[in-house]
Amino acid sequence: MDRSAARWLWRSAAAMVSVVAIAGALPDIRLPRDIVYDKAKDSPGPVVFSHETHVAIADNKCTGCHPAPFKMLKPVGRVTHDEMAAGRSCGVCHDGKTATGIQDDCEHCHKPAPPQGGGAAAAQPKGGGS
Amino acid sequence: MSVQAAARRPAFRFGFYESLFGIVVALFAVVTLVRFTRGLGATTNLSDQFPWGLWIGFDVLCGVGLAAGAFTLTAIVHIFNLHKFEPIVRPTVLTGFLGYVLVSMGLMFDLGQPWRIWHAIIYWNPESVMFEVAWCVMLYTAVLALEFSPVVFERLRLERPRRIIKVVGTPLVIAGVILSTLHQSSLGSLYLIVPEKLHPLWYTPMLPFLFFISAIGGGIAMTVLESYLSKRAFGRHLEMDLLEPLGRGMVVALGVYGLLRIVTLSGNGALAGLAHPGYEEGMFMIEFAIGVLVPVGLLIFDGVRSSPSGLIAASLCAVMGFVMNRLNISVTGMERAAGVRYVPSWMEITVSLGLVALGFAAFALAVRYLPIFPEAPAHAVTHPATAPGRAPARAALSPESET
């Protein structure tokens, strides 16, 4: 075969090997389960926080959110739009610029029907219906 | 002019030493303020990697060691009953007492929370060398104060207390020697716990013994130097007939110390390192040359020992070598393992110098107002051999003698 084909073959083989190697070498990561913030009085629906999506965005680093603004061992378990507007709690990132904010699409965070016990279905980042 | 008269010269002359003293003390006051308002980080070059520096290496290790003349001299006079050395006991005990007071003051700067220094009295840890040092130093400072108190009682003409102290004189001296032996050696024991950190040129299980012996040598050297400085400052004569035998004592102490150093170094293989001298090897060789080889080499000769300048030069070398040894142990020998070089900050140096300066001043004040030196004409002979029959009647007037 010609040289460019051989190069292509070598590179894809290397890529496949690396993926397998990394996947095999990476320890199993056990993230906390999804957190359901129950619907408050004027809320359009409960909010489900998924660690999977956020950890991927944070490049596998927990320290971006922990221990400030979010505690790990004794979580507050409550978020209000007022806090977010003041740049606290989820509002540190969800300010409308870094990530979807309270002025934007409500359903981005407030899913109308809460999924059972969390899990992969709730982890769809954007626009995914229930 | 008698000694007392000499000391009563006008107190304020703006000579060189006085100005220097003023500057040092002024800076010392500033540094004290910084130290206690802004903490150790702002004042020192210490760090987590190098937690002990000049204030431990010099103020504590050297301060305590060089004050060892007190227990050595009181032992010579009161335990070995060599009463001819009586005349130099008072100034040496004063030096010792001031030395320990200065060490305590130095600790006030070094400890993170010095107002808690009394905690060792109520919180005990007999496993800790530092606990033992703290207690021995506390008790020994009290012993020194008691050993010095007759001078004060004499001045205040309190005869009864003076006699009481005299009664407990010998037990007090024995207690002082025991306490001194314990804490002088324990300063070395402090470093037993870091065999993997202290460089093999200085680490040895014999550290406690080496510290004790070197303290004796250093203490005697300081006694000689103190006599010389007193001569210069107060018009004292130099009691060569007492200092010459002390010179012999120095030869023995330093000689034993030097021999022991060589033996321990050959034992742990560190001597082989001298073949390829690096930084530590160089520092060691300087320390050993100045602190052991030169003084011993000089003082072996009768001619040197009986000449004031020879004796003083040798003693100066011994003291410098002593200081260098203790700084090598606390700084040089610990740097490699720490991974950092430590140089004291100007503020640390100011505190150490300031304490020394205050010590000199306190000594001068004591000589001025207390009967430290027996009355003797300032123009008395400096060498007994040159004026036969005129040996000053020191011992008869020595306050401790039976009358």
Place this chain on the structure above:
Amino acid sequence: MSVGLLFDQTRCIGCGACSAACKEQNDLPLPIEERTTAYTWTVVEKENGANIRRLCFHCLDPTCVSVCPVAALTKTPEGPVVYDSKKCIGCRYCIMACPFGVPKYQWDRAVPVVGKCVMCIDRVREGKATACATVCPTGATMFGERDDLVREARARLVNEPGKYVDHIYGLAEAGGTGVLVIAGVPFASLGMKTDVPQQPLPLLTWQVLSKIPSFVMVWGVFLLGVHWITKRRAEVHDAELAGDDGGDDGMIRVVDDGGRRSGGKGEERR
């Protein structure tokens, strides 16, 4: 009962959850620094491309506990080595002595204290795992009885020999530690000290301190004896001098050298 931690370096992804949980549990100020300090009691460092966690090793016979003059550091029966800041006088002997370089100081404070991992002693006493072990997403940090952790570590070394360096750090270092580490690369390359003596360090000073009581007695008796012997000789010498001399050369009489130089009489005419 003696609890400990097992840190499996091969499982660490450097997420920093342990540092974050530690800050929260111990109420420590942010930020999480790059190395351990008096305010950051555990961090994950990257050393030669590998993740390694830094924390107190909670030795079985701790050096820091033995050197503290006021017993501010103590080894609890549960296992963790804890610190009582109310007793501490700030002598920093613990910092100087610890073979692992663990304790750190608040150099920036006018009223400083030492800071180091205390293995969440409050949580341990409630029967819970340490904060770091609780949040670690990969199980790199495991909490449990030290014996169980040793067994687990041994099992991993046996079952996956290619994956690990064949050594459990903390099994024998400093006489054994409550925190054990197994790694996939040499420990020296992780910046861990490999020159730590294999027996407890407190023995080195205890060997000397334990002899003090007998030493004091022997030395005291010796000194008393020397005093007694030489006093007698001095008295005898004085008596001889007093008896011999005409008495009018009073100055010479009292110059006394204890009769050492030569046998005795009248040689002091200088």
